[in-house]
Each structure stands twice: as structure tokens, then as C-alpha cells.
Amino acid sequence: MDNPGPQVIFPAMATDSDILIVGGGLNGPALALALAQAGFTVTVIDALDEDARRDEGFDGRSYALALASKRLLAAIGIWHHVADHAQPMLGIKVTDGRAGEGPSPFLMEFDHAEIEEGPMGFMVEDRHLRRAFLDAMGAEARITHIAGARVTAQDVQGQSAEVTLDDGRVLTARVLVGSDGRQSGTARRAGIGRMGWGYGQTALVCAVEHEKPHGGIAHQFFMPPGPLAILPLTGNRSSIVWSEAEVEAARINALNDDAYLDELRPRFGSFLGDIRLAGKQFTYPLNLTLAKALVGDRLALIGDAAHGVHPIAGQGLNAGLRDVAALAEVLTLAARRGEDIGAPDVLARYQQWRRFDTATLALATDAFNRLFSNDNPVLRLGRDIGMGVVNALPGLRRAFIREAAGLTGDLPRLMQGKRV
Amino acid sequence: MQAERSTVDPSEVAKFEAMAAEWWDPNGKFKPLHMLNPCRLDYITSQIAGEFDRDLTVPLPFAGLRILDIGCGGGLLCEPMARLGADVVGADAAARNIPVAQVHAEQSGLQIDYRHTTAEDMAAAGEQFDIVLNMEVVEHVSDPLAYLTACRELLKPGGLHLCSTINRNPKSYMMAIIGAEYVMRWLPKGTHEWSKFITPDELFDLMRQAGLNPVDRKGYVFNPITWTWSISDRDLSVNYVTAALKP
Numbered sequence: 001m002d003n004p005g006p007q008v009i010f011p012a013m014a015t016d017s018d019i020l021i022v023g024g025g026l027n028g029p030a031l032a033l034a035l036a037q038a039g040f041t042v043t044v045i046d047a048l049d050e051d052a053r054r055d056e057g058f059d060g061r062s063y064a065l066a067l068a069s070k071r072l073l074a075a076i077g078i079w080h081h082v083a084d085h086a087q088p089m090l091g092i093k094v095t096d097g098r099a100g101e102g103p104s105p106f107l108m109e110f111d112h113a114e115i116e117e118g119p120m121g122f123m124v125e126d127r128h129l130r131r132a133f134l135d136a137m138g139a140e141a142r143i144t145h146i147a148g149a150r151v152t153a154q155d156v157q158g159q160s161a162e163v164t165l166d167d168g169r170v171l172t173a174r175v176l177v178g179s180d181g182r183q184s185g186t187a188r189r190a191g192i193g194r195m196g197w198g199y200g201q202t203a204l205v206c207a208v209e210h211e212k213p214h215g216g217i218a219h220q221f222f223m224p225p226g227p228l229a230i231l232p233l234t235g236n237r238s239s240i241v242w243s244e245a246e247v248e249a250a251r252i253n254a255l256n257d258d259a260y261l262d263e264l265r266p267r268f269g270s271f272l273g274d275i276r277l278a279g280k281q282f283t284y285p286l287n288l289t290l291a292k293a294l295v296g297d298r299l300a301l302i303g304d305a306a307h308g309v310h311p312i313a314g315q316g317l318n319a320g321l322r323d324v325a326a327l328a329e330v331l332t333l334a335a336r337r338g339e340d341i342g343a344p345d346v347l348a349r350y351q352q353w354r355r356f357d358t359a360t361l362a363l364a365t366d367a368f369n370r371l372f373s374n375d376n377p378v379l380r381l382g383r384d385i386g387m388g389v390v391n392a393l394p395g396l397r398r399a400f401i402r403e404a405a406g407l408t409g410d411l412p413r414l415m416q417g418k419r420v
Numbered sequence: 421m422q423a424e425r426s427t428v429d430p431s432e433v434a435k436f437e438a439m440a441a442e443w444w445d446p447n448g449k450f451k452p453l454h455m456l457n458p459c460r461l462d463y464i465t466s467q468i469a470g471e472f473d474r475d476l477t478v479p480l481p482f483a484g485l486r487i488l489d490i491g492c493g494g495g496l497l498c499e500p501m502a503r504l505g506a507d508v509v510g511a512d513a514a515a516r517n518i519p520v521a522q523v524h525a526e527q528s529g530l531q532i533d534y535r536h537t538t539a540e541d542m543a544a545a546g547e548q549f550d551i552v553l554n555m556e557v558v559e560h561v562s563d564p565l566a567y568l569t570a571c572r573e574l575l576k577p578g579g580l581h582l583c584s585t586i587n588r589n590p591k592s593y594m595m596a597i598i599g600a601e602y603v604m605r606w607l608p609k610g611t612h613e614w615s616k617f618i619t620p621d622e623l624f625d626l627m628r629q630a631g632l633n634p635v636d637r638k639g640y641v642f643n644p645i646t647w648t649w650s651i652s653d654r655d656l657s658v659n660y661v662t663a664a665l666k667p
Contacts, residue, residue, distance in 0.1 A: 014529070039479060158527055336476045337461035338500025340528065345446035345454050 015160045015172040017041040017144065018341065019331070022151055022163070022186045023179030024048060026126075027303035027320040029133035031177060033076040034328035036142035038420060040335070043171060044137065045163070047180075049148035053134060059126040060205050060282040062239035064089060064218065064231060066121045068415040069321045075414045081132035087232045088119035090216035119216075123231050123239065125207075154189045159340065161298040175331065175342040176299045179320075182289050184305035190296040196289035196308070201226045202249035204242045205282040207233060208264075211273025214238055221267070226286075228267050237278055242267065243286060253283050294355055295347040300327055306354070319357075325412035326353045332420045353410065433523060439516075440524035443494025452606040453496055459640055459649040460555060460661070461500055464582055467636070467663050468551060471580045480505030488549040488574060490539050491557040495521040495532065501553075502530040509549070510534045511542060540566070543573040550576055554583040555661075558623070559616050568630035575666040581632055584640070584661035588617035592658045595642075620656050627664050636663040 019035055021028045024046025032042040046053070065073070065086075073079040091111045137143045146165070153164040154176065161176035178186025187194070219230040226243025233239055242264070244252065252263050257277050268275060289308040294301050303320030327350050334346045413420050446454040465476055474481040483505035489498050492510030494517065502508045502525070510521055515536045525532045535542075539552075552571050561567045571581055586596050593614050600606045618626070624634045639656035640649050 039477065159529070334458075337458060337465055338502075338504040339458070339461065340499070340503070343444075343446070345457075348446070 015174055017043040017171075017173050019043075019175050019177060020161065020163060020171055020173035021045070021177045021179055023177075023181065023303075023305070024053065024145075024147065025179065025181065025303070026129055026133065026317060027324055028177070028179035029137055030072070030076060030078070030321060031179065031302060031324045031328060032143050033078070033133075033136055033140060034072075034324060034414060035331065036140045037076060038328060038332040038335070039142075040331070041142050041144075043144040043146065043173065045149055045151060045165065045171075046145070046147045047150050050134060050145075053130050053147070056127055057280050059130070060207065060280055061241075061284075062123055062125045062207070062231060062233060063129070063317045064121050065124055066318045067119065068411060069318050070122055071417045072321050072325050072412075072414045075417070075419065077136055078129070078132050081135065082124050082128045085128040085234055086122040086124045087234045088216055089121045089123060089218050089232065090119055092120070092218045092220065094220045095222070123218075123233055125233065125239070151185060151189075154186065156297045159298075159342065161342065174298065174340070175347070177327070178299065178301045178305045179303050180305050182287070182304045182308035184291070184301065186299070187291050187301055187305055190299050192296055192299075192301070193292045194289050195292060196287060199243075199286040199288070200246055201243045201286045202246050202253075203284045203286055204240075204244060204249055204253060205284065206240050206260075206264075206280070207237055207278045208240055208268075208275040209235075209237050209278045210275045211236070212271075214272060223267065230268065230272075236272075238272070240264065240268070246285070249283055253281060294351040295344075297344075298342040298347075300347055300350055302327060322357070322412065322415065323354055325414040326350055328414065329412045329420050432519065436519045436523040437527075439520040440494060440527070443496070443520060444524060450494070450496070452600065452604075453493075455647075456640060456649050456659075457496055459651055460497070460584070463638060463651055463661050464497070464501075464553065465504070467582060468580065471663075471665075472550065482506035485550045486548070487551045487553065488542070488547070489553040489555075490571070491555065491560075492521060492534065493517050495524055495534070497553055497555065498532050498534070499525060499528055499530055502532050503528075506551075508532045509547075511537050511539065513538050539570040539574060543570040547574055548576050549574055549579060551580045551582070554581060556584055556586075558583060559585045559612060559618065564618065564626055565629055568626055568632065572631045572666055577666060579666045581627075581664045581666065582661065583623070583627075583664070584659065585623065586612065586617045586659055587657055588614065588619050588622075589657060592617060595658045620660055620662070623662060627662070631666070632664040633667055634662060634664040637661070 018040040019042045021032055021042060021044045024044055028044055028046075032044045035042050070079060073082070137145050149169075150166040151163045152166050155162045157172075160172045160174060162170060162172045163176065164170050176186065178184045178190075180186050213236055214230075214232040216232050218232060221228045221230075226245075228243070229241045231239045231241070243249075252260060255263065260281065261275065261277060265275065287308065289304075291301050291306050294306050302323035304316065306323060307319060309316055309319065330346065330350045330353070331341045334341050334343075339346055442448050443450055468474065468482065468485070469476050472485060481504055482501065485506045487501050487506045487508050489501070489508065489510045492498050492512050495510055498508045498510040498521065510532055512518060512521070512534070513536075518534045518536045521532070521534045525534070552574050554571055558564050558567065568583075571583075575581060586592055596617070597612055597614055601609050601611055620637050624637075627634050637656060638661055639652040639654070640659035640661065641652045641655050642649050642658075
């Protein structure tokens with residue numbers, strides 16, 4: 001724009017925007033902001049209307065944002081909107097427990113003081129993130145946000161990707177990004193198959209208020225039906241994510257508040273004093289679903305559309321934001337070289353960067369869940385000894401903390417706190 | 421010179437489109453060029469941005485610059501330069517490349533002036549450019565000094581000449597001829613003649629004799645683990661690239 005020059009782009013080639021993102025959750029808007037900041041024009045298509053997204057009770061989840069993810073949110077101007085609602089995570093305690101019994105004597109403790117980068121992560125509620133993203137997109141001139149519209153068809157014509165909306169509008173872009181979740185229609189329409197399986201488990205999610213302060217410590221109890229996570233929120237509140245077999249979860253979720261708490265208390269224990277519900281309860285079915293390719297013809301998949309994993313280690317959103325940072329970096333560098341950002345070799349760089357990481361994460365969370373969602377005494381002894389060993393070795397413990405903070409691997413620049 | 425500009429015969433468009441698709445297939449016949457291309461473009465764009473004080477983070481940073489790409493092939497360098505806003509002329513001594521490159525530029529929505537001609541003929545016609553891209557050509561010409569002299573004549577005073585080629589030593593023989601032509605089969609056998617390879621010092625000498633002032637040289641290094649190329653300050657042992665200015 002600062003270099004007014006000859007018009008080199010023929011009108012026939014001009015697309016409505018550089019990049020078209022299908023999906024208005026968290027990863028889609030994050031990518032839109034990162035790309036707009038780099039100078040691209042972006043259109044975001046969200047099947048939900050904006051009022052539904054702004055509704056307090058729309059999604060009760062909270063996210064453990066790794067330090068690397070926080071850096072990305074800071075770089076795209078989101079962090080300062082949610083910082084006041086973010087609870088630093090100062091430690092993680094992992095315990096092998098059975099409901100109604102005390103925790104096993106073996107546990108792992110991770111303290112952020114063992115790494116120099118600061119807290120290993122921050123707990124942020126979905127409702128705060130959602131609103132911050134909507135506000136930031138609204139304030140960015142390079143982003144067109146189309147809410148309450150569904151994609152009915154997609155195609156590639158020459159060097160442009162094309163989608164048709166349910167109101168008949170046709171939009172074109174140089175690259176189409178699918179950020180539309182575990183059942184990604186964008187991937188399906190492009191003929192990208194998926195692999196995966198259900199866990200027969202459902203996550204029960206709620207927030208509780210408790211008498212005593214949590215001190216910024218997250219707790220993970222491994223219990224036979226599935227893991228229970230107690231994640232510190234601001235004030236004397238914690239987010240509970242609790243996995244049970246599908247039938248049992250449905251039974252518990254149907255209970256009234258008092259009966260629900262009666263189920264939760266023995267699992268939760270009494271270390272934070274008495275607890276009461278703060279907000280609504282939610283359930284989410286647990287499954288693993290991996291797209292067989294992360295890219296296609298003028299197409300890239302990010303977030304759960306690429307890899308929906310078990311939430312056992314709280315890595316779903318963090319992995320999605322790594323996709324965001326990697327794809328934004330690949331496209332930005334390609335554009336600065338003058339490359340066609342939708343060319344197969346450009347998109348292949350994104351896939352090469354992310355594929356190994358996401359497959360590893362999917363398999364690790366899967367194995368972790370199988371190992372711990374189990375009452376077999378031999379496995380239980382084995383994992384207790386394993387945790388005892390990790391806990392006894394500072395080097396290994398620090399490696400786990402750095403992994404939890406998202407500081408390992410080939411980190412995109414936006415996650416190193418640098419600009420692309 | 422205008423008379424030599426090719427126009428595409430409509431009956432042959434399908435054939436040229438197929439050839440263009442081949443040129444632009446990252447896993448096809450020109451895979452080695454595609455693999456090297458991001459690295460080449462990084463060097464080219466940063467040198468031009470530095471020399472002409474352009475900001476690569478804004479759209480069309482090369483607007484107003486006239487660039488000649490000698491040995492343009494299917495347009496792997498011309499298209500990125502045009503996308504960055506430059507006024508681009510692509511020249512190739514092989515007539516068959518011209519309509520192929522034209523067809524692809526049209527598909528990309530880019531306006532590029534492709535010509536079947538040589539550096540010497542264009543210099544004789546008095547053409548002038550801000551930048552001459554002379555990539556992987558000098559090792560194929562019979563008289564490098566005469567060729568580099570023509571390249572200098574094509575530049576405006578203060579113009580930038582970017583030239584890459586292959587070093588001459590036992591390692592480059594192993595890598596560029598045995599490795600690329602016989603083992604990996606990246607290039608057809610006989611693509612390169614080792615005796616025509618030029619060391620960086622020899623190239624700098626030739627450029628000075630041609631009236632150019634060399635200002636920079638870097639290596640392109642292939643990493644067989646990550647299967648990517650990168651730019652090296654020190655390792656110019658096989659592929660390398662240079663920058664020179666016309667006084």
C-alpha cells in the first residue's frame with residue numbers, strides 16, 4: 001500500500017480476500033488476526049450468529065493456555081483483553097487416585113519455579129476468549145466476519161478457492177482454511193478422510209467455588225473411569241473436567257445440582273474445603289479424530305479439523321494455536337518472497353511442520369488415557385512407580401514442565417514472542 | 421526486438437498448459453528447482469530490498485523496479501517478482517519455454533513480458549533494467565566474460581546484478597554431477613559440464629573485468645535430513661550466489 005505502482009493483478013484473478021477461514025471458534029479468529037496483522041485480507045465464516053457466540057452460557061469450558069499460546073495471543077492483541085480473567089498456573093500435581101480413597105502415595109509435582117520462563121500456563125474461560133476474539137475481529141479492517149452463514153459447497157477454480165454459502169453468495173480466496181472442528185465439513189468436501197475412534201467416555205465440565213484458595217495449583221487425579229482435572233480459575237473458583245463412561249456421565253449430568261455435587265465431592269476430595277457449583281454444567285463426548293492430510297488443493301486444516309485429541313493433557317487448544325502460528329508464518333514468508341500462497345509446495349511446508357507433532361500428540365494422549373483410565377493393579381503399580389521416578393528426577397521433571405508450557409519442538413516465531 | 425516476442429498459437433494452448441503444469445509441479449521434473457526456490461527468493465528479495473530500500477512487509481514492495489530474468493524457464497522467478505509489484509521481463513534462449521511461461525502467467529493473473537532472446541541481443545538493443553537476475557546460467561555459456569559484460573550493459577547505473585552458479589572442486593563434482601545427475605536423477609545426465617563450473621573468486625574476477633563491482637556472496641547448502649536448502653555465509657563449496665553493482 002505504501003508503494004503505489006502498476007496494477008499487476010488482472011481483475012479476472014482478483015479474489016474476494018486472500019484467505020477464507022471456515023469456522024468462528026477460537027483457532028479461526030486467531031488465524032484471521034495473525035494473518036490480518038501480516039497484511040493479508042481475511043474472511044471468516046461462522047455458522048453461528050454473533051449473539052450466540054457472545055452468550056455467557058454458550059460454552060462452559062476453560063482452557064489451560066500454555067505459555068507459548070499466551071505469547072501468541074499477546075502477539076495478535078488478544079491477551080490484554082483476557083489478562084484480568086486469567087489465572088496463572090503455578091504448579092501441577094498429578095495423583096493416582098480412586099474415588100473415595102485417599103490419593104496414592106506416589107505423585108508428581110511440577111512447580112513453575114523450576115523453569116525460568118515464568119508460570120507454565122494460564123487458565124482462561126472460553127467465554128472471555130470468545131468475546132475478546134469477536135471484539136478484535138470487529139476492530140480489524142482487513143477482516144470480514146460473516147456470522148450465521150453455512151458453507152454449502154466448495155471448489156477450486158484455476159488458482160482460486162471458492163465457497164458457496166447457504167444464502168447463495170459465492171466467495172473466493174487464494175487459500176481456504178478449515179477450522180470447523182472435529183466433523184470438519186471443509187475437510188469432508190475436499191475428500192480428506194479421517195481416522196479415529198470414540199473413547200466411550202464423556203467429559204463432564206463445570207466450575208465450582210471452594211472455601212480455600214487453590215494457590216494456582218492444578219490437580220489431575222487419575223481414576224479408573226477416567227481422569228479428573230481441577231484447574232484453578234480466578235478467585236476461589238476452579239474448573240472441573242471429569243471423564244466418565246458415557247452412560248454414567250449421562251446419568252450424572254441429569255441429576256439436580258445437589259445430587260451432582262454429591263457425586264463430585266468424593267472424587268474431588270476435601271482439600272479445598274466445601275464446594276458449590278458456579279455456573280452451568282456441560283458434557284462433551286470424547287473421541288480421537290485425525291485428518292489424513294493437513295492440506296489439500298488450496299486448502300489447509302487447523303485445530304480440531306486437523307486433529308481432535310483427548311483433552312486429558314489439556315492440549316487441544318494449544319495444539320490448534322500452534323497450527324495457527326505455523327500456518328501464519330508459512331503464508332507470511334511465502335507472500336514476502338512473492339510466492340503464490342496457495343501453491344502446493346507452500347502449503348506442504350505447513351503440513352511438514354505440523355503433521356509429526358499432531359500425530360504424536362494424538363497418540364500420546366490416547367496412550368495416556370488408556371494407561372490411566374484403568375483399575376488393573378499391575379498397571380496401577382507401574383504408573384505409580386513411573387510417576388515416582390519422574391518426580392524424583394529434576395531434569396526429567398523440568399522436561400515435563402517445559403512440555404506443558406508448550407516450549408518444546410520447532411516453535412513458530414509468534415510463540416517465541418517474536419514477530420514474523 | 422518487439423518482433424521476436426512470441427504470441428501463443430491458440431491451437432497449441434493445451435500443450436503449453438500441460439508443459440506449464442509440469443514446470444510448476446513441485447514434485448515433477450523440476451523438483452530440484454522448486455526445492456531451491458524459497459532459498460533463492462529469500463536471497464533475491466533481501467538483496468533488492470536492501471539495495472533499493474524497499475519494505476518487504478508491505479504489498480507490492482518492488483513497484484517501479486524493472487527486473488530482467490535471464491534463463492527464465494517456466495517463470496519460477498518471474499512470477500514472484502511480478503507478484504511483488506516489479507515490471508518483469510523474462511528472457512530465455514530456448515523458444516519452447518516462452519509460450520509455456522506465458523500461459524502460466526496468464527493462469528496466475530500476472531502480466532510478464534516473456535521474450536525469446538539473449539542477454540547479448542537485448543544489450544545491443546539498448547534495454548535497461550534496475551536488476552538483472554542471472555541464476556544458474558553462467559555455467560552454461562561459452563564465453564562467460566562476454567556474457568557478464570552484456571549483463572552489465574543491461575543495467576542502469578547503480579543497478580543490481582544477482583548471479584548464482586556452481587563452484588568447481590571435488591565436492592561440487594560429487595554433489596552436482598554424480599549426486600544430482602546420477603544418484604538422485606534430479607537433473608538429466610549431461611546437464612552440467614564440471615569444467616565450466618566457476619569458483620567464487622574466478623566469478624568475482626570475471627565480474628570486475630566486465631565492469632561490475634561485487635558486493636556479496638553466499639552459499640546455498642542442502643540439508644539431507646530436513647530435505648531443505650538454506651543460505652550459508654561460509655559454505656560456498658557447491659551452489660553459491662553473488663550480488664554485484666554497476667558503478
